[in-house]
Amino acid sequence: DGGITQSPKYLFRKEGQNVTLSCEQNLNHDAMYWYRQDPGQGLRLIYYSQIVNDFQKGDIAEGYSVSREKKESFPLTVTSAQKNPTAFYLCASSRIGQGGYEQYFGPGTRLTVT
């Protein structure tokens, strides 16, 4: 079964703790992305990566970190520096090409920090 997996589906943490969200894809896509979605709002880009060992900040990278050590994996760490971490986190991937390709999403992780 090809696709993108994210784990866990729900995550609860205490304020001040770092937490890592997993994202794995077996679609052989070069590009991977992390987005955050807050209730009633659109998707906002946190980080993206087009190639292994390289990634770029998106619009709201502060308080987050990522790594891309393998093509299929792009974990996101939400650090204690992130002021409002409670949100729905979505990982996505796509092929890369001049014409542009569609993006596929994982099922998401709902993070609640109290």
Next chain:
Amino acid sequence: RKEVEQDPGPFNVPEGATVAFNCTYSNSASQSFFWYRQDCRKEPKLLMSVYSSGNEDGRFTAQLNRASQYISLLIRDSKLSDSATYLCVVNAGFDTGNQFYFGTGTSLTVIP
């Protein structure tokens, strides 16, 4: 100015109605265009890509007007199962890092 703008709605329509959603984008160099569907508390799922010539998939028709930087989605014979949020998505192209830009979504509720 936002990269992608769309009317948030909500659109409340009776079953069987035809409904149209519109979207505009600001970057004239944008390469590819999509409509996604997002159900409540779920991930977005690709509904259809949008081509310059227009394309149809069953009850759904998408149109792209590059000159006006405008994208549309038409849903005919609405079903209850069409109730969802519809996201307009634009890919800025390889030269800009293959970034995707999302509208905030248009909410559709189909009423029995």
